[in-house]
Amino acid sequence: MLTVSVYRYHPELDAKPYMQDFQVDTEGKDLMVLDVLNLLKIRDRGLTYRRSCSEGVCGSDGMNINGTNGLACITPLSSCVKNNKLTLRPLPALPVIRDLVIDMDQFYKQYEKVKPFLLNDTPAPAIERLQSPEDREKLDGLYECILCACCSTACPSFWWNPDKFIGPAGLLQAYRFLADSRDTGTDQRLADLDDPFSVFRCHGIMNCVTVCPKGLNPTKAIGHIRNMLLTRAT
Amino acid sequence: MSDKRPVNLDLGTFKHPLISVVSISHRISGVILFVGLVFLFNLFDTSLKNAAEFASAQTLLQENFFAQFVTWGLLSALGFHFSAGMKHLVMDLGHGEELETANKAAKFVIGLTVILAVLAGVWIW
Numbered sequence: 001m002l003t004v005s006v007y008r009y010h011p012e013l014d015a016k017p018y019m020q021d022f023q024v025d026t027e028g029k030d031l032m033v034l035d036v037l038n039l040l041k042i043r044d045r046g047l048t049y050r051r052s053c054s055e056g057v058c059g060s061d062g063m064n065i066n067g068t069n070g071l072a073c074i075t076p077l078s079s080c081v082k083n084n085k086l087t088l089r090p091l092p093a094l095p096v097i098r099d100l101v102i103d104m105d106q107f108y109k110q111y112e113k114v115k116p117f118l119l120n121d122t123p124a125p126a127i128e129r130l131q132s133p134e135d136r137e138k139l140d141g142l143y144e145c146i147l148c149a150c151c152s153t154a155c156p157s158f159w160w161n162p163d164k165f166i167g168p169a170g171l172l173q174a175y176r177f178l179a180d181s182r183d184t185g186t187d188q189r190l191a192d193l194d195d196p197f198s199v200f201r202c203h204g205i206m207n208c209v210t211v212c213p214k215g216l217n218p219t220k221a222i223g224h225i226r227n228m229l230l231t232r233a234t
Numbered sequence: 235m236s237d238k239r240p241v242n243l244d245l246g247t248f249k250h251p252l253i254s255v256v257s258i259s260h261r262i263s264g265v266i267l268f269v270g271l272v273f274l275f276n277l278f279d280t281s282l283k284n285a286a287e288f289a290s291a292q293t294l295l296q297e298n299f300f301a302q303f304v305t306w307g308l309l310s311a312l313g314f315h316f317s318a319g320m321k322h323l324v325m326d327l328g329h330g331e332e333l334e335t336a337n338k339a340a341k342f343v344i345g346l347t348v349i350l351a352v353l354a355g356v357w358i359w
Contacts, residue, residue: 007242009240011238011239016240017240017242064242064247064248066249067247067248067249068248068249087247089242089244089247090242091242092241092242092243092248093241093242093243094241095239095240095241096239096240096241096242097239102242103239156254156258159243203257204257204322204325204331205253205254205257205258206251206253206254206257206331206333206336207251207253207254209331209332209333209336210251210253210254210333217331217332217333219331219336220331220332223325223326223328223331226326227328
């Protein structure tokens with residue numbers, strides 16, 4: 001029997017969130033955490049969480065699993081459960097709407113700030129903007145982000161300054177476009193990031209790299225941005 | 235509405251990776267050093283007054299266990315703060331930004347601190 005402790009909060013019924021314990025029979029199978037939630041959902045229709053693709057592509061079911069942020073759909077029980085106890089809490093630092101569902105508004109606002117789209121002021125070619133395989137390679141490890149918010153909500157710098165610090169997810173995307181040979185907005189992008197908070201609140205704690213379900217490295221991207229800002233300033 | 239919404243920020247329920255613990259300890263050791271300076275400046279001030287006061291400061295450091303312990307604590311904190319600070323500088327140069335190397339670096343910082351703390355202890359006692 002697996003004891004599953006779930007963070008519960010209903011905005012209209014509960015003054016405060018509380019932890020509810022369930023006993024789940026996994027029949028000895030190494031289920032994914034999302035499978036366990038789906039089993040609970042059969043028992044309690046009110047249990048609320050986001051999920052969509054259930055294979056680590058959509059990034060909907062990011063949550064705090066036994067103290068570590070991750071995607072419930074690709075986290076097997078064997079990798080997170082100790083002493084038959086599974087604790088599920090919503091992602092940290094962002095306001096809880098209900099149970100495991102958080103309001104990601106602040107997270108998206110930071111994403112929006114980095115202008116996550118190609119800026120190019122040269123006339124568009126007839127067919128497409130070409131890029132050499134070498135330049136394309138520079139985007140590997142950057143474009144794969146699914147915006148699940150596991151990294152930013154694991155970052156203490158983001159916890160204390162969610163409105164001013166872009167956060168690892170946003171900064172990874174900022175660098176994704178700074179590194180793109182087809183983008184001509186580099187100067188503007190760097191100017192927008194050049195303040196004490198947006199980039200420089202990163203203290204290399206590396207919680208983002210520790211939790212990223214896609215194995216990406218925002219710390220490294222932030223290092224590259226810092227170097228670009230430094231070069232630009234001199 | 236948004237003001238009433240709860241936030242899951244109960245630090246005790248989170249798992250803190252070693253790299254993260256070293257990072258926050260760097261800051262804590264910095265605060266300890268800053269506060270400890272009051273003690274050291276005071277002692278320094280005393281020792282500069284005259285020969286008798288210098289001797290009394292010397293005796294304090296040689297015989298008073300509490301004073302020795304505080305000095306040892308500050309030296310150890312300095313050892314940690316220095317090692318972790320060097321790690322930060324190396325990281326700023328673009329090294330050790332991978333998870334594996336960062337983990338090794340964090341362990342190295344702790345190891346170095348233990349050695350420095352032992353050396354400080356040998357020096358004081």
